[in-house]
Amino acid sequence: MTTETRPTLAVTMGDPAGIGPEVTVRALSDKSVRSCARVVVIGDRKVLAEACRVTGVDVPWHLVTNRHKIGANDNRDDRVLLLDMANVTPDTWQWGRLSAAHGQAALDYFDKALELVDDGTVSGIVTAPINKEATSLAGCQDLGHMELLARAYAVRDHATMLVSGRLRCVHVSTHYSLRDSLDRITRARVLQRLVTTDEAFRKWGLAAPRFAVAAVNPHGGEGGLLGREEIEELAPAVADARALGIDAHGPLPADSVFVAAMRGEYDAVVAMFHDQGHIPVKVHGFEESVSVALGLPIVRTSVDHGTAFGIAGTGVADAQSMAEAIRVAGKICTGTWLHSR
DSSP states (O other), rough: OOOGGOEEEEOOOOOOTHHHHHHHHHHHTHHHHHHEEEEOOOEEEHHHHHHHHTTTTTOEEEEEOOOOHHHHTTTTOOEEEEEEEEEEEOOOOOOOOOOOHHHHHHHHHHHHHHHHHTTSSOOOEEOOOOOHHHHHTOOOOOOOOOHHHHHHTTOOOOOOEEEEEOOOOOOOOOOOOOHHHHHHHHHHHHHHHOOOOOOHHEEEEEEEEOEEEEOOSSSGGGGGGOHIIIIIIIIHHHHHHHHHEEEEEEEEHHHHHHHHHHHTTTTTTEEESSHHHHHHHHHHHHHTTEEEEESSSSEEEEEOOOOTTTTTTSSOOOOHHHHHHHHHHHHHHOOOOOOOO
């Protein structure tokens, strides 16, 4: 990607007390990451300076005061733009500290990023982690970024896709118990995930995406001997999708379908519950796995980890997920992420 074609991305630093500031500065200290996009970091300058100190990295900052300065910056300049919200009080801030003030600061960064993407100042958003307990203390009842986005854009049919290399996984259910997840495996919900994923992939430049649907029961249910979800819900959903022109396959045994996807036989796998999809993605490439939002009018990627208060401020947090989230967002914005097979 040349400097002339780099999109502009907003990167939110996440909870000021978590590892978000550290992984942000560590990722952006890498010139190859900066070459993927013009980046404007939305956060607190003092916290980011401390993050640079504890990680031992140097980021070429260029302080901007408003969105007009962002748009006017030379695209060939690989300095990182910094929009300082100045909303962290030094006397009360410390690494790893849970607080309503930190939760509100993280929400402020996210709100500003939405303003920038909505008015066209940036092409997409990359988010460092927020802490759900901290944002709850701040009065926010949404569980996380995806819920905030769904409410902001009044979107109902959305989905989160985990990505590690060429393995891409969309979940029918995520943060539910295994027992409750089974009740959420319905023909309508599986079809919605296939439609949403197909629409996103076509919008991002893949003309004929191929999808696999993972079975929920061992060996695909063995014709109903080990469960009837495949017969009553999954196979009908795949048939519905194919009738809509979606190249969907399955249900396929979950113990082999992810390997087939890694080999390039499918562009994404629809998994039935949290661990069914998360485990293969993280085993395939834990450090570089990222989250990609589907079904939204904007591009948004995120790190695939939490705030990790226990190691915040120690300088040991791995930044590969943040670096990859920036790369993926940049490629999505330029239509180069999904390549023809």
